[in-house]
Amino acid sequence: MTIVTLMTDFGLKDGNVGVMKGVILGMAPHTQIVDLSHLILPQNVREAALILARSAPYFPPETIHIVVVDPGVGTTRRPLAARLGTQRFVGPDNGVITLLLEYAEKQGWPLEFVHLDKPQFWLPEVSNVFHGRDIFSPVAAHLANGKTLQAVGAPITDPVRLALPTPHHTPTGLCGEVIHIDHFGNVASNIRVEHLAEWLSAPEKLSVHLSGAEIHGVVKTFGDRAPGELVALLGSTGNLIVSVVNGSAAERLKTQIAEPFTVTLHD
Amino acid sequence: MTIVTLMTDFGLKDGNVGVMKGVILGMAPHTQIVDLSHLILPQNVREAALILARSAPYFPPETIHIVVVDPGVGTTRRPLAARLGTQRFVGPDNGVITLLLEYAEKQGWPLEFVHLDKPQFWLPEVSNVFHGRDIFSPVAAHLANGKTLQAVGAPITDPVRLALPTPHHTPTGLCGEVIHIDHFGNVASNIRVEHLAEWLSAPEKLSVHLSGAEIHGVVKTFGDRAPGELVALLGSTGNLIVSVVNGSAAERLKTQIAEPFTVTLHD
Amino acid sequence: MTIVTLMTDFGLKDGNVGVMKGVILGMAPHTQIVDLSHLILPQNVREAALILARSAPYFPPETIHIVVVDPGVGTTRRPLAARLGTQRFVGPDNGVITLLLEYAEKQGWPLEFVHLDKPQFWLPEVSNVFHGRDIFSPVAAHLANGKTLQAVGAPITDPVRLALPTPHHTPTGLCGEVIHIDHFGNVASNIRVEHLAEWLSAPEKLSVHLSGAEIHGVVKTFGDRAPGELVALLGSTGNLIVSVVNGSAAERLKTQIAEPFTVTLHD
Numbered sequence: 001m002t003i004v005t006l007m008t009d010f011g012l013k014d015g016n017v018g019v020m021k022g023v024i025l026g027m028a029p030h031t032q033i034v035d036l037s038h039l040i041l042p043q044n045v046r047e048a049a050l051i052l053a054r055s056a057p058y059f060p061p062e063t064i065h066i067v068v069v070d071p072g073v074g075t076t077r078r079p080l081a082a083r084l085g086t087q088r089f090v091g092p093d094n095g096v097i098t099l100l101l102e103y104a105e106k107q108g109w110p111l112e113f114v115h116l117d118k119p120q121f122w123l124p125e126v127s128n129v130f131h132g133r134d135i136f137s138p139v140a141a142h143l144a145n146g147k148t149l150q151a152v153g154a155p156i157t158d159p160v161r162l163a164l165p166t167p168h169h170t171p172t173g174l175c176g177e178v179i180h181i182d183h184f185g186n187v188a189s190n191i192r193v194e195h196l197a198e199w200l201s202a203p204e205k206l207s208v209h210l211s212g213a214e215i216h217g218v219v220k221t222f223g224d225r226a227p228g229e230l231v232a233l234l235g236s237t238g239n240l241i242v243s244v245v246n247g248s249a250a251e252r253l254k255t256q257i258a259e260p261f262t263v264t265l266h267d
Numbered sequence: 268m269t270i271v272t273l274m275t276d277f278g279l280k281d282g283n284v285g286v287m288k289g290v291i292l293g294m295a296p297h298t299q300i301v302d303l304s305h306l307i308l309p310q311n312v313r314e315a316a317l318i319l320a321r322s323a324p325y326f327p328p329e330t331i332h333i334v335v336v337d338p339g340v341g342t343t344r345r346p347l348a349a350r351l352g353t354q355r356f357v358g359p360d361n362g363v364i365t366l367l368l369e370y371a372e373k374q375g376w377p378l379e380f381v382h383l384d385k386p387q388f389w390l391p392e393v394s395n396v397f398h399g400r401d402i403f404s405p406v407a408a409h410l411a412n413g414k415t416l417q418a419v420g421a422p423i424t425d426p427v428r429l430a431l432p433t434p435h436h437t438p439t440g441l442c443g444e445v446i447h448i449d450h451f452g453n454v455a456s457n458i459r460v461e462h463l464a465e466w467l468s469a470p471e472k473l474s475v476h477l478s479g480a481e482i483h484g485v486v487k488t489f490g491d492r493a494p495g496e497l498v499a500l501l502g503s504t505g506n507l508i509v510s511v512v513n514g515s516a517a518e519r520l521k522t523q524i525a526e527p528f529t530v531t532l533h534d
Numbered sequence: 535m536t537i538v539t540l541m542t543d544f545g546l547k548d549g550n551v552g553v554m555k556g557v558i559l560g561m562a563p564h565t566q567i568v569d570l571s572h573l574i575l576p577q578n579v580r581e582a583a584l585i586l587a588r589s590a591p592y593f594p595p596e597t598i599h600i601v602v603v604d605p606g607v608g609t610t611r612r613p614l615a616a617r618l619g620t621q622r623f624v625g626p627d628n629g630v631i632t633l634l635l636e637y638a639e640k641q642g643w644p645l646e647f648v649h650l651d652k653p654q655f656w657l658p659e660v661s662n663v664f665h666g667r668d669i670f671s672p673v674a675a676h677l678a679n680g681k682t683l684q685a686v687g688a689p690i691t692d693p694v695r696l697a698l699p700t701p702h703h704t705p706t707g708l709c710g711e712v713i714h715i716d717h718f719g720n721v722a723s724n725i726r727v728e729h730l731a732e733w734l735s736a737p738e739k740l741s742v743h744l745s746g747a748e749i750h751g752v753v754k755t756f757g758d759r760a761p762g763e764l765v766a767l768l769g770s771t772g773n774l775i776v777s778v779v780n781g782s783a784a785e786r787l788k789t790q791i792a793e794p795f796t797v798t799l800h801d
Contacts, residue, residue, distance in 0.1 A: 001563055005552060011450025012279070012546070013306035015318040016503075018272060019325045021301045026327035029268055029299075032563075034555045039547035042451055043513050051549040058553045058667065060560035071513055074488025128488035130503030133325065183545025184576055221608025221662035236550075236664030246577050246605055278717025279546070280573035282585040283770075285539060286592045288568045293594035296535055296566075309718055310780050338780055341755025395755035397770030400592065 002028070002144040003063040005055075007036040007048055008132060010068070016130070020066070020137045023123070027141035036065070043071040045096050049162060050180055052089075053099035054237040061086035064140045066132070067096050074128035079116035079135050080159060081149050085109025088149075090116075090140045092131070095162035114153030121152045165258075167191045173264040178210075178257055179239075185248025186241050189261035193238040199265055208232040209262045210242050211253035222246070269295070269411040270330040272322070274303040274315055275399060277335070283397070287333070287404045290390065294408035303332070310338040312363050316429060317447055319356075320366035321504040328353035331407045333399070334363050341395035346383035346402050347426060348416050352376025355416075357383075357407045359398070362429035381420030388419045432525075434458045440531035445477075445524055446506075452515025453508050456528035460505040466532055475499040476529045477509050478520035489513070536562070536678040537597040539589070541570040541582055542666060544602070550664070554600075554671045557657070561675035570599070577605040579630050583696060584714055586623075587633035588771040595620035598674045600666070601630050608662035613650035613669050614693060615683050619643025622683075624650075624674045626665070629696035648687030655686045699792075701725045707798035712744075712791055713773075719782025720775050723795035727772040733799055742766040743796045744776050745787035756780070 004024060010016045021033050036055055040048045048069040056065055063086075070077075070092045080093035084104040089097050093115075104111060116135060119126070121142050126134040139152055167176030167190055176191040187210065199206060203218035215232045218240070225231050227246040230253075235241040240263065242249045249255065271291060277283045288300050303322055307315045315336040323332055330353075337344075337359045347360035351371040356364055360382075371378060383402060386393070388409050393401040406419050434443035434457055443458040454477065466473060470485035482499045485507070492498050494513040497520075502508040507530065509516045516522065538558060544550045551572050558565055570589055574582045582603040590599055597620075604611075604626045614627035618638040623631055627649075638645060650669060653660070655676050660668040673686050701710035701724055710725040721744065733740060737752035749766045752774070759765050761780040764787075769775040774797065776783045783789065 003556070003559055005556075007549070009451075013304050014447075014449045015274070015303045015322045018301050018303035019322050022270070022272075022322065022326035022330070025270055025299055025301070026325070029327075032559055033301075034552050034559070034567075036549045036552035037547050055549045055553050055556065058560070059556035060563075063556070071494075072490050075490035077490075127501075127503040129500065133503065180548075182548045184543075223606050223609035223611075227605075233663070234661075236661040236667065276718075280571050281714075281716045282541070282570045282589045285568050285570035286589050289537070289539075289589065289593035289597070292537055292566055292568070293592070296594075300568075338761075339757050342757035344757075394768075394770040396767065400770065 001030050001032055003032045003034055003059060004140050004144060005034045005036045005059065005063060005065045006038070007040065007052065007065070007067045008038045008069065009040040009042045009044065009048070010038050010132070012038055016132070020132050023133055023137040024141045027138060028144040031141070031144050040069050043069065045069050045094050046162060046164070047180065049096045049099045052096060053103055056087045056100055057103070059087065062088065064088045064090060064143055066136050066140050067091040068132035068136055069096060070094065070131065073131050079131060081114050081116055081139060081143070081153055082159065083110065083112040083149055088143060090136050090143070093160050095160040097159060098162040098164060101159070101161070112149055113156050113159050114149045115156045116153040118152055121147070165190060167195055170262070173262060175260060175262045178255060178259045178261050181250045181255065181257065184243070185250040186235065186243045187249050187253070187255050187261070188235055188239045188241045191240040191261065191263060193234055196240065196263070205265055205267065207264050207266065208240070208242060209264065211255045211259060213253055215242060268297050268299055270299045270301055270326060271407050271411060272301045272303045272326065272330060272332045273305070274307065274319060274332070275305045275335045276307040276309045276311065276315070277305050277399070279305055283399070287399050290400055290404040291408045294405060295411040298408070298411050307336050310336065312336050312361050313429060313431070314447065316363045316366045319363060320370055323354045323367055324370070326354065329355065331355045331357060331410055333403050333407050334358040335399035335403060336363060337361065337398065340398050346398060348381050348383055348406060348410070348420055349426065350377065350379040350416055355410060357403050357410070360427050362427040364426060365429040365431060368426070368428070379416055380423050380426050381416045382423045383420040385419055388414070432457060434462055437529070440529060442527060442529045445522060445526045445528050448517045448522065448524065451510070452517040453502065453510045454516050454520070454522050454528070455502055455506045455508045458507040458528065458530060460501055463507065463530070472532055472534065473499070474531050474533065475507070475509060476531065478522045478526060480520055482509060535564050535566055537566045537568055537593060538674050538678060539568045539570045539593065539597060539599045540572070541574065541586060541599070541601045542572045542603065543574040543576045543578065544572050544666070546572055550666070554666050557667055557671040558675045561672060562678040565675070565678050574603050577603065579603050579628050580696060580698070581714065583630045583633045586630060587637055590621045590634055591637070593621065596622065598622045598624060598677055600670050600674050601625040602666035602670055603630060604628065604665065607665050613665060615648050615650055615673060615677070615687055616693065617644065617646040617683055622677060624670050624677070627694050629694040631693060632696040632698060635693070635695070646683055647690050647693050648683045649690045650687040652686055655681070699724060701729055704796070707796060709794060709796045712789060712793045712795050715784045715789065715791065718777070719784040720769065720777045721783050721787070721789050721795070722769055722773045722775045725774040725795065725797060727768055730774065730797070739799055739801065741798050741800065742774070742776060743798065745789045745793060747787055749776060
């Protein structure tokens with residue numbers, strides 16, 4: 001039984017996600033479908049890239065991830081399918097796989113990309129505005145039924161990659177930026193556990209600067225401080241985050257995506 | 268493995284949709300349940316009718332669609348089950364099937380309606396306010412397990428139909444109205460591809476008038492214009508829509524449901 | 535095929551619920567997963583307790599309910615698994631089972647509790663902030679695969695219980711409080727059908743007082759009054775509620791959780 005995950009910016013009110021599931025289950029009845037998110041900010045490929053990269057490694061081998069955040073639908077942007085190690089991807093070739101691909105390359109996973117150019121694997125009628133239903137869902141169903149990537153498209157080697165910000169060293173520490181704000185208002189940076197490395201052995205010597213606030217020390221978990229306090233800690237995916245215990249840091253600090261997020265080391 | 272879809276105005280926070288799934292899976296464990304939408308505007312039978320009609324044709328034969336948008340729960344309105352061609356429906360008899368029924372009639376699909384009047388197919392206790400749990404879920408489970416429509420209710424021939432607005436011709440074109448605003452702020456009209464017919468061979472000669480704005484030409488897809496531009500195009504279900512590329516037309520134009528949406532033809 | 539339900543305060547946009555499903559399905563592929571709610575107010579254990587108690591009895595035997603509303607994640611609060619009659623629970627030991635446990639005790643259901651203290655049943659790496667993914671999902675998968683409670687933890691007898699408000703008698707009736715406001719704006723109290731008992735034989739002699747409004751009589755269902763009217767009635771779980779027919783009582787009355795909700799009896 002193959003798992004197919006769905007991530008879109010379609011929202012939950014209009015039935016479009018349900019329609020994709022109808023197409024998939026009609027063609028591949030033994031699929032297990034899992035929603036990753038349908039509340040990606042409209043056209044925000046970068047947010048979808050982040051959630052895909054941190055979610056896919058928790059799925060079993062041969063899972064197929066459909067991601068449809070697709071400002072270029074109906075234009076010349078390519079429809080893509082990919083293998084990244086044991087995980088598979090179907091969706092527009094717009095860079096949404098960038099972070100998962102970087103992770104796969106570090107792990108040395110086998111990679112494979114195809115341009116979906118064979119209409120015999122799509123719905124008979126393809127609209128100009130809903131390729132999630134008309135191309136990506138039927139292709140994923142064919143893959144779930146055992147078709148290979150090469151069967152459904154022509155090999156390519158140049159998938160689109162996003163240019164994403166990376167943290168850089170400063171005289172006193174590291175300068176990164178805000179890359180995600182979650183449902184709780186936790187503010188995540190692109191500074192990761194591997195950037196901090198040996199500094200984490202003395203977490204009380206670190207300070208985080210965000211939106212005009214300075215937070216001393218890096219704690220282990222929310223409950224290490226009193227409700228209402230600002231804290232810095234490592235989130236569940238290894239990124240450095242700022243939170244308010246039982247509250248919303250984003251609301252408290254009026255933080256926005258792409259703001260600077262810096263760490264300094266002192267004695 | 269039968270698919271059961273669920274559409275309600277229950278929202279997602281209170282657990283009521285989950286309870287319906289518990290009832291269905293307890294009685295018919297091999298069912299695949301798919302959510303169509305639980306964010307139908309409260310008591311808005313017309314919105315649910317639209318989403319049902321455009322979604323159901325993408326589901327495999329023998330799918331059962333439960334739709335519970337039910338201002339009349341606990342009163343004399345009838346509980347209904349229906350067959351519309353290969354698709355089945357279970358829910359209150361309040362007109363929510365109107366558009367799917369019109370489509371089925373055009374296709375010449377076989378039709379069948381029953382009044383759900385046999386309490387032996389319901390939960391033992393039936394509340395006055397949650398027939399989705401107590402009547403419609405167990406009836407759908409019995410249908411999924413192989414019961415016929417006639418087994419669970421008495422035949423009727425007069426299901427409730429909504430009186431829905433249809434577009435009319437004007438000296439210069441067509442006058443319709445706004446019937447749906449989606450998650451992206453795309454504004455859909457009841458003017459459909461079949462109303463426009465031969466006019467679509469010269470889409471640059473059409474203009475759309477909506478909420479004080481005039482849009483020249485009908486494009487093929489969003490990416491045909493620059494981000495931020497107002498465009499008119501055919502949506503994925505064949506309805507004429509107005510959008511802002513990578514933005515929200517409804518927000519830009521302050522458009523509301525039921526506003527006039529007109530098309531004119533010029534030289 | 536075992537059912538696993540999920541209830542969290544994670545929201546729906548960040549992919550965390552999907553990741554939990556990936557972990558569960560990777561370990562126990564034949565599980566059916568049902569979402570109860572992911573919109574519990576952040577850290578609101580009491581709201582989750584209410585929804586768990588009213589939902590669990592509608593699920594088939596051996597269902598496993600994972601509830602992760604977990605302000606104490608990463609601190610010394612215990613991870614817990616429990617059997618309450620035919621239903622099973624996995625989640626933090628923070629009192630979220632209180633109401634279901636009280637119900638189970640009244641029914642005389644067998645009870646069993648274990649402290650999840652065996653890391654061999656967790657993911658290899660456990661973060662300090664996401665035990666839903668790293669502890670509770672894999673433990674639920676082991677239970678779904680046939681492990682007993684005793685296999686995954688050490689027996690305990692003192693699960694945390696919340697101190698929840700109960701209604702008390704007054705000279706003229708009953709004084710309770712508001713415990714839930716649903717998606718429609720229906721306001722539910724902790725006054726239940728069993729508290730009202732014989733009074734319900736003369737529902738026209740009851741008055742409900744809420745947020746400055748007085749509502750005469752208790753009706754059977756919404757449709758018994760005209761749209762826009764305030765009504766009092768028994769909700770689908772046996773609690774006394776106040777509603778506006780086809781509208782929102784919470785919005786009309788500006789009602790908040792924990793406000794007084796009283797019933798008086800007159801001649």
